[in-house]
Amino acid sequence: MIRKIWCTLPVNKVVFLRNIILRIFWDGQDIPSVEVPIGDFFGIAHGRQKRMVTPFVGMQDARGLNCMIPMPFRKEVRITLENDSDQDVPMFFYQIDFTLGDQLEDNAGYFHAQFRRSNPCPIRQDYIVLDDVCGKGVYLGTVLGIRNLYSSHLEEWWGEGEVKFYIDEDNKSPTICGTGLEDYIGSGWGTDETVTPYQGAPLLDQERGLYSLYRFHSFDPIYFEKRIKVTVQQLGSGQRSWAKEFYGEKGGYYKAAGCAEDDDICLFERNDDYSSVAYWYQTLPTTPFPGLPDRKERLEGLRT
Template sequence: MNTGYGSVGSSLRDLPWLRDHRRRRVSSWDRTGGNIDRVTVCPGKTLTLADIQTAGSVNRLWMSVAPAGFDAGIDHDYLRLLVLRITWDNAEHPSVLVPLGDFFGVGHGRTTNFVSAPLQMSPEDGKGFTSWFHMPFAERARFELLSECQQADIWVYYHIDYDEFDALEDGLGRFHAQWRRSNPTPGISDEGMTNDEFQFGGTNLTGEDNYSILEATGRGHYVGCVLNVVNLRETTKGNWYGEGDDMIFVDGEPFPPSLHGTGTEEVFNMAWCPTQSYNAPYHGLTLPGGPNWSGQISMYRFHVEDPVPFRRSIRVSIEHGHANRRSDDISSVAYWYQEPPHTPFDLPPALERLP
């Protein structure tokens, strides 16, 4: 009997339990029996990676991509021009719509070696992408890769591993991921202020102007994000970008929300204006930026042990600098599970996604 999702987990303690589901894979293996184990997506085209028509749960997605001939030309930012789109159960709208590189945990169209529990980039130079997020579905799972490159053909290598079930039980949310960006965030001028006044002054008693990582309606739980910053302030004074508090508003609650933080580094389990690369199962700083917190920064925080449930709605937000005074380039990926249907969301055009 090919049973459903069940109660057996993925911990080492659970491995001895015998199971009845079937293990399946869709991959880019060479159907001629040769060794060209890849497919190609051309500019402006959509590649269907998998169209699975059964009940099941994807639990490993591995990918690696490269420009054909390793020459991207004008499409050197191809990790922002390739879009992963995933649709569950014949839904009208996709539940995952994210630039490929950002989906796997690092922003700015860059790769770097790092390890977390749900997402990883592995050698060589972080170009082996893996997602371990469990993604259940009741009758269909459609994985697509869209190319908005202008010239480059992209070689695509992939595995999509899933468990096949007779049926999916009730009570399982569908996996979602959304990309957002504000470039720049609407801050204020520092003219006439001391650096301390600009960086640490002011008040925010509404949260209305915070950067929104996620706004969703329905019932579900938020399980984390990747947050990317490009420091746009040019100064020789202290230029720490991360004095913004996180504020998570659940089910329409007023300010102050039940979940109110104390600064960007605390949200991501770090401290004292970090400048060092670090990765752990549930949090990390994959791109720490340059001197005086300059340049491109990327970090992640996954709520595996502490998901944030919502019954009607959720808004996950963070200040851009204390009291929203800074004007930086901020982008993000939010990950969550929820009951269908979800509120539809779009992806900004290609030119608005470029680093």
């Protein structure tokens, strides 16, 4: 069983954090069960490094990248790192701690992690964090990156959308439907920059419109028997007059909590740049992942 993965590389290099790709292959599979840019895998979106420490992944002092998620295997494991940037990495150090001969339960699942990005995510469409996963398992957590594309009003709030889990036979309506994105990460009425063991928002860069959030389902596990799909609704709040200038009638415009029907403060549909990492365990075989976004797609809009 893999017990810990640690690494460090030159700090504040977006080109490396988004273009060094971590892949893990379990028990002779030809397709990876983990395929994620290294920065996103360790918990911070957009190729940034921020202080974040959780029991699962984190960036200690924004420099040491740590993963302590238990990863059982039965026969063999292959871990690769691909430098898909346009530069040589001048220094890269790593350590992988593992044990052999572990007594695993018959139903012990294999760790999986998948990266996605939709830039921009089409308006009135939920962003897909995870889809087409077939097997039996448990959903562990989410790292979510949002780049605010509502460029003229970066102060407007993007976090009203529901996080939805479609489990097994539930296709039309979600099995679990949250009350808003800030609620999913444990806050409410917005969020401040905060890090707790299981949920938080370590990056809120209002000047550049970059936000990184996370939630781990340690005490509220989400089990599935056959399949799972996870999505995030794109919904924000702010001034109706501003939103109509930007989105026109596509914004929808709905009554906000505590406001009158015709109040200028309302909820509205948005389309922002979303990226994510989904972490989960499942039985093998791994369903082939969608194609990893290429270098240009991974970096667009993120270089400083």
